[in-house]
Amino acid sequence: MPVRFEVNGKEVEVEVEPRMTLADCLRHVLRLTGTHVGCEHGVCGACTIIVDGAAVRACLMLAVQAEGSRIVTVEGLSDDDELSPLQKSFRKHHALQCGFCTPGMITTAHALLSEEPDCDAARVREVLSGNLCRCTGYISIVEAVLDARAAYRPKDGAARAAGKP
Amino acid sequence: MKMPPFEYACPTTLSEAVALLASRDGDAKALAGGQSLVPMLAFRLAQPALLVDLRKLAELREIRISTDGVRLGAMARWRDILDDRQLAAAHPLLKAAVAEVAHYQIRNRGTVGGSIAHADPAAEMPGIAVTCEAEISVVGKSGSRTIKSADFFHGPLMTALAADEIIVDVRLPAWPARRRWGFVEFARRRGDFALAAAAVFYDEDANGRARNAHVGAIGVADRPLRLRPVEAVLNGQFLDEETIAKADAAASAAVAPQDDIHASAAYRRALIGTMVERALRAAHARPV
Numbered sequence: 001m002p003v004r005f006e007v008n009g010k011e012v013e014v015e016v017e018p019r020m021t022l023a024d025c026l027r028h029v030l031r032l033t034g035t036h037v038g039c040e041h042g043v044c045g046a047c048t049i050i051v052d053g054a055a056v057r058a059c060l061m062l063a064v065q066a067e068g069s070r071i072v073t074v075e076g077l078s079d080d081d082e083l084s085p086l087q088k089s090f091r092k093h094h095a096l097q098c099g100f101c102t103p104g105m106i107t108t109a110h111a112l113l114s115e116e117p118d119c120d121a122a123r124v125r126e127v128l129s130g131n132l133c134r135c136t137g138y139i140s141i142v143e144a145v146l147d148a149r150a151a152y153r154p155k156d157g158a159a160r161a162a163g164k165p
Numbered sequence: 166m167k168m169p170p171f172e173y174a175c176p177t178t179l180s181e182a183v184a185l186l187a188s189r190d191g192d193a194k195a196l197a198g199g200q201s202l203v204p205m206l207a208f209r210l211a212q213p214a215l216l217v218d219l220r221k222l223a224e225l226r227e228i229r230i231s232t233d234g235v236r237l238g239a240m241a242r243w244r245d246i247l248d249d250r251q252l253a254a255a256h257p258l259l260k261a262a263v264a265e266v267a268h269y270q271i272r273n274r275g276t277v278g279g280s281i282a283h284a285d286p287a288a289e290m291p292g293i294a295v296t297c298e299a300e301i302s303v304v305g306k307s308g309s310r311t312i313k314s315a316d317f318f319h320g321p322l323m324t325a326l327a328a329d330e331i332i333v334d335v336r337l338p339a340w341p342a343r344r345r346w347g348f349v350e351f352a353r354r355r356g357d358f359a360l361a362a363a364a365v366f367y368d369e370d371a372n373g374r375a376r377n378a379h380v381g382a383i384g385v386a387d388r389p390l391r392l393r394p395v396e397a398v399l400n401g402q403f404l405d406e407e408t409i410a411k412a413d414a415a416a417s418a419a420v421a422p423q424d425d426i427h428a429s430a431a432y433r434r435a436l437i438g439t440m441v442e443r444a445l446r447a448a449h450a451r452p453v
Contacts, residue, residue: 060271061214064173126269130269
């Protein structure tokens with residue numbers, strides 16, 4: 001059935017079976033392969049995307065449920081040529097190794113910092129508990145997210161606007 | 166894995182949704198936030214012919230606080246409860262329990278009605294409903310009815326809900342000011358289903374003795390339980406060390422958990438005593 005929604009600022013219309021997850025639709029139909037699929041049942045967090053401002057698991061949403069939604073994937077967080085402040089912070093703190101979980105970490109952290117730019121380390125850990133990383137470990141990831149908070153505070157409006165959901 | 170094929174409908178009225186659910190001889194399922202049903206589909210544990218998406222039924226999203234208590238529309242999400250500033254006073258136990266539900270991303274989509282209908286024995290919302298004597302309103306092709314939480318949960322993933330019925334709302338009785346409460350759960354990893362959890366509340370009489378004690382246990386049986394023997398230990402007593410120790414022992418004695426891959430029966434039995442003890446200590450220590 002036909003479904004229309006907005007992805008990274010662009011209106012799209014796709015033809016999908018009702019059983020197709022939004023994650024598979026983004027990857028296979030729209031070729032936005034930045035969204036990774038790990039467990040396919042809502043445990044690993046790799047497929048996290050931002051739907052109408054909220055971080056959600058794209059494997060636990062049907063594409064048909066996205067009708068009329070505004071979706072931001074990891075591709076939508078920065079211009080092609082430049083990393084967002086959060087992405088720069090991941091690089092600075094060595095917050096990734098194999099990179100499989102990274103899109104989900106970045107989208108989750110972006111949604112969190114957009115709403116709670118003053119969150120503390122305990123809150124970052126609590127939120128990232130829904131994203132599994134099997135190689136780097138969480139210490140550097142938490143440090144990267146905490147270090148990126150300044151870019152999301154109102155006084156740094158320009159940097160924040162770069163990837164607003 | 167990939168989900169089995171199904172048809173999909175997204176009705177705009179409740180009566181249309183009920184008619185769709187009734188149209189497949191029990192082979193249609195209501196889809197709320199999808200945070201339990203979609204994994205069931207992905208594992209092919211559920212293979213309905215038709216999914217009826219409730220997302221356009223805006224009237225089911227409302228959270229209403231009144232002198233009668235808190236009415237949670239079935240499509241209210243966990244995050245709607247956590248974002249609601251009035252609920253901290255109107256039902257602090259609910260808010261504390263919902264904060265423990267799964268993970269951030271799940272709380273952005275999971276719903277009250279979805280959790281109640283799914284009826285996982287270790288889920289927080291069914292436990293709160295049973296502990297607080299909530300009433301669950303449902304509507305089906307033969308009309309509306311209200312089911313007491315005590316009668317709603319029949320076993321793991323089994324409820325009193327008929328195939329053509331949709332949960333409309335969950336009503337929690339009014340929460341008096343100065344009520345004492347505690348919610349404690351234990352899971353090996355943050356966000357996992359609890360191995361055991363305890364929800365407690367009680368009021369105090371003029372002398373500071375516990376009255377109207379309610380003690381709920383989650384994750385230790387095939388459905389959420391009220392632990393009446395523990396309530397009997399508490400009512401009329403001061404929450405001193407002796408009473409708390411008796412409540413701990415009574416909680417362990419009141420349950421008959423099974424061994425499973427997550428924990429032995431003996432471990433769960435001990436754990437629920439500790440959860441009740443900690444919840445009571447939190448209730449007693451919190452300023453009112």
